[in-house]
Amino acid sequence: MNNMQIIESxxxxxxFNFIKISxxxxxxxxxxxxxxxxxxxxxxxxxxxxxxxPDAQADYTxxxxx
Amino acid sequence: MLxxxxxxxxxxxxxxxxxxxSEAAIEQAEFVLYLVNEPIMGQWIEKKAxxxxxxxxxxxxxxxxxxxxxxxxxxxxxxxDLYNHVCVIVYGHPLILSxxxxxxxxxxxxxxxxxxxxxxxxAFDCLLSDLEIDPFTGCFSIEANEFINKKKSIDITNHLIxxxxxxxxxxxTFTKNNNCCAIELLKQELIVSYPSNHECILYEASIYPHVSxxxxxxxxxxxxxxLISRITxxxxxxxxxxxxxxxx
Numbered sequence: 001m002n003n004m005q006i007i008e009s010x011x012x013x014x015x016f017n018f019i020k021i022s023x024x025x026x027x028x029x030x031x032x033x034x035x036x037x038x039x040x041x042x043x044x045x046x047x048x049x050x051x052x053x054p055d056a057q058a059d060y061t062x063x064x065x066x
Numbered sequence: 067m068l069x070x071x072x073x074x075x076x077x078x079x080x081x082x083x084x085x086x087x088s089e090a091a092i093e094q095a096e097f098v099l100y101l102v103n104e105p106i107m108g109q110w111i112e113k114k115a116x117x118x119x120x121x122x123x124x125x126x127x128x129x130x131x132x133x134x135x136x137x138x139x140x141x142x143x144x145x146x147d148l149y150n151h152v153c154v155i156v157y158g159h160p161l162i163l164s165x166x167x168x169x170x171x172x173x174x175x176x177x178x179x180x181x182x183x184x185x186x187x188x189a190f191d192c193l194l195s196d197l198e199i200d201p202f203t204g205c206f207s208i209e210a211n212e213f214i215n216k217k218k219s220i221d222i223t224n225h226l227i228x229x230x231x232x233x234x235x236x237x238x239t240f241t242k243n244n245n246c247c248a249i250e251l252l253k254q255e256l257i258v259s260y261p262s263n264h265e266c267i268l269y270e271a272s273i274y275p276h277v278s279x280x281x282x283x284x285x286x287x288x289x290x291x292x293l294i295s296r297i298t299x300x301x302x303x304x305x306x307x308x309x310x311x312x313x314x
Contacts, residue, residue, distance in 0.1 A: 003106060004106050004109050004110060004113075007080050007081055007106045007274060007275065008081050008110070010082070010274070010275040010276050011079075011080065011081040011082035011275045013275075013276075015276070021276050024276075025276065042104055042105050043104070043105075043106075043274065046104070046272075046273050046274060046277070047274070047277060
């Protein structure tokens with residue numbers, strides 16, 4: 001799945017469907033590991049603001065020193 | 067026959083905030099012009115629209131934002147030379163903190179173009195949900211430069227929401243970093259009315275579904291010690307009546 005398909009699928013699932021959401025988030029994280037396009041950087045920067053994504057936070061801080 | 071312009075918003079949280087009526091407008095317009103807050107939304111519009119164009123290049127084409135807004139307005143108006151049905155979509159709600167769109171609405175010739183503005187989910191709506199607030203118990207919501215420059219009076223028994231505090235004294239450029247002196251100015255302004263240890267929240271809405279928003283609890287006196295981005299909003303809860311009677 002590409003990033004757009006994942007976000008589209010996340011948008012169609014409610015918080016009740018947490019197993020599906022966890023799978024989608026895991027796929028998104030995998031995509032972000034391998035992909036260095038603009039949307040990769042943008043999504044990663046956004047995810048870094050959330051406590052749900054501590055890895056993204058570390059990565060973002062490394063690449064954007066304060 | 068009148069030409070038609072539909073102006074709408076994509077909401078804040080990528081594809082999950084797009085309404086059915088906005089989706090229909092995007093799919094049925096001859097031409098869609100868009101200015102959105104994240105790339106997936108842009109890709110989606112490119113896929114669904116008959117013909118589309120991003121306004122990003124124009125938005126970042128000028129050092130001063132008012133000049134960029136003028137170019138955007140001119141470009142949208144010119145698109146009617148080629149198309150009869152145009153949809154303009156911006157992130158959030160189309161009329162909230164959107165100078166370019168407000169400018170466009172004032173300049174549209176209503177004798178030749180029929181305009182519809184569709185509602186959309188704004189950052190204000192996200193904040194109300196994420197912080198669990200009912201604004202109708204009393205709420206004052208204002209952009210930071212308006213608050214500082216116009217010396218607005220505050221009722222501390224209301225919810226106070228100050229937008230774009232990372233852009234104080236920088237309402238006109240695309241400068242990247244927040245202005246620490248300006249935050250100090252805001253702090254001094256707030257301390258006149260609020261106890262300095264009054265709790266507040268620095269908030270940023272999430273732009274992806276199932277990703278948490280950013281909520282940092284702090285106090286008014288510590289505002290200048292926290293990293294504030296250009297999209298940070300300051301929320302100050304009401305001071306309780308009992309505290310006011312007891313002079314804090």
